[in-house]
């Protein structure tokens with residue numbers, strides 16, 4: 001069975017639920033509106049303080065009493081609060097407090113992400129202090145501009161670092177604020193200046209155009225006639241002013257035509273038509289589902305591990321060698337060498353541009369007109385020789401651009417840390433189904449792909465070039481993005497060492513066969529059972545999808561969440577399953593066809609039902625990566641390989657042999673090859689992540705795959721009672737109750753694969769419970785009811 005979580009066990013656990021400190025919806029409404037009102041009151045009191053503050057001064061200094069009269073619009077409370085915040089506190093900047101309190105109210109009311117609110121508070125207080133110090137500069141003691149705090153802090157700073165020092169410190173504060181809060185960089189400042197310059201330019205040119213308009217309007221009335229008259233002097237006297245006049249005349253003719261067309265259209269639109277919206281008719285199940293959703297909310301698959309926390313970013317390491325440094329000398333040198341080499345072969349270059357990536361720099365050149373591209377491509381080795389560098393790759397031409405690319409490895413390559421790619425906005429905000437942050441491209445952009453779209457991934461590369469790191473990067477990405485309820489891994493690791501760390505998250509993320517002890521499969525014979533079991537899971541899932549009238553897993557799960565599928569019919573939330581096979585070559589060598597057939601079946605059919613394969617191999621030879629496998633793995637990653645032939649086997653072209661290793665890779669998902677520097681995640685980092693997840697509450701056991709009974713352990717047809725399948729009696733009960741002798745019924749009810757269900761039917765036939773095979777019709781059931789069945793089975797013994 002796919003998932004066997006006894007319900008009886010769950011019930012008592014609910015009783016001992018810890019008290020929940022979360023606010024209920026009503027409490028949120030009360031607290032949220034309180035804060036919003038408090039924010040508004042503060043704001044009103046503060047505004048009023050500017051007009052009434054002086055008058056209220058005497059009241060503030062005396063003890064509060066009902067008799068004292070204040071001018072503040074919020075009376076004593078307002079006078080006291082504004083005195084405390086503005087005069088005694090931070091001056092005008094205190095308005096930010098009222099804003100922050102108001103915002104907090106909105107956040108609580110609408111239940112928005114609290115982490116963001118904390119950020120708002122942190123930066124809000126920062127800017128309050130900063131502004132009050134700044135305004136303290138211009139204020140006197142007890143002034144409301146910077147408040148007492150602003151004034152005192154300012155004089156304190158001035159005593160130690162003087163006026164200039166304080167101003168510079170304030171400037172530094174502002175830069176820090178802009179840089180961290182709004183992600184400002186030096187480039188953004190430059191861009192602001194540039195765009196301002198552009199705007200001014202545009203304004204000028206618009207002004208110029210405006211100047212010509214009157215002439216244009218005059219012309220438009222008899223444009224045709226005037227055009228001919230203007231054209232004559234133009235030919236005689238080609239002054240720029242006259243030229244402009246001619247162009248304008250043309251334009252006005254064009255606008256004239258458009259206007260006529262518009263008028264015609266208007267005529268048609270006089271007759272207005274009322275469009276009546278017809279409400280969509282809802283079927284009965286929809287209504288029921290809507291009611292269920294109304295009563296219980298959408299089904300939440302993560303509920304069982306509701307407190308599960310995703311691993312935090314600080315479990316991943318920062319590296320010193322991160323971040324790109326531009327080595328101007330190196331760039332210049334390489335550029336000169338490229339130009340020189342090409343010149344030696346009489347190839348002129350009209351322009352050259354460099355893009356610096358983490359490990360390689362891409363020089364994009366535009367050759368002079370008339371140069372044949374194949375000529376440059378043939379010079380690959382010569383350019384490599386002149387640059388005396390390994391791993392030069394020439395892309396001629398770069399698809400989608402009219403340029404030729406020459407990739408040259410950097411002298412000092414930088415590490416792309418897993419932390420940087422996981423933290424990237426692209427990954428964090430991605431709405432992909434199974435997002436994977438693979439690394440960074442040559443233009444230093446984070447490269448994120450969707451495993452669900454691939455839909456399977458083939459990874460190859462010689463030993464020590466970064467395959468295992470690549471696999472870990474894939475798994476880590478999914479751990480950072482997917483809840484244990486949403487994805488399960490089946491890990492096959494013949495090397496026995498690479499994936500063992502993931503043992504710790506067995507009960508969270510791994511799937512295994514019911515009778516196996518370890519979730520990570522290291523024994524090749526067990527792989528065959530697992531693969532066949534996955535095929536059964538696939539068949540079962542297809543059956544479920546068929547019954548639910550869904551085309552793919554995402555649709556099915558959405559329907560299940562909307563409570564449109566009845567769990568009593570066998571429906572359940574289906575997690576994605578990712579099968580990872582390290583060292584596929586080894587597997588094919590020892591098990592051959594037995595492995596290849598189920599892998600090929602899965603690769604061909606499993607995409608729609610959410611089973612995705614990732615296969616890694618050291619030896620990308622044709623007898624390992626066969627035609628069938630290749631055809632079904634359009635997405636491929638090639639790390640460095642030793643020969644052109646290997647490169648061709650993986651990528652259908654050369655390139656992988658020219659990589660520089662250490663995570664330098666080529667990715668393809670069809671036609672384009674993308675060079676990516678794989679993100680680096682070290683074993684201790686993976687260990688930390690698995691420890692972090694492993695220490696949290698888990699499911700009672702790993703996700704169970706369907707049981708697979710190998711051919712050899714199946715029962716023979718001349719049935720010996722003791723040889724019968726374990727589920728024989730259950731199957732008999734199902735068949736007799738339904739009075740329908742069909743294997744697919746057994747498959748559905750007992751969640752079996754086709755083969756086992758077929759064998760059970762044969763055994764039932766041998767036991768005289770169902771009749772013989774009758775072609776497309778279901779077999780006849782020979783036992784009328786369950787009592788008769790009991791008697792029948794007793795008589796056998």
Ligand SMILES: Nc1ncnc2c1ncn2[C@@H]1O[C@H](COP(=O)(O)OP(=O)(O)OP(=O)(O)O)[C@@H](O)[C@H]1O
Nearest residue numbers: 462463464465466467468469470662663678679680
């Ligand atoms: N993305 C990367 N960035 C930097 N260094 C890397 C990267 N990937 C791999 N390396 C370096 O290469 C070494 C070998 O990597 P890895 O263990 O992944 O190779 P492999 O292809 O799995 O080898 P094998 O097949 O023998 O297991 C790592 O220990 C690391 O030093």
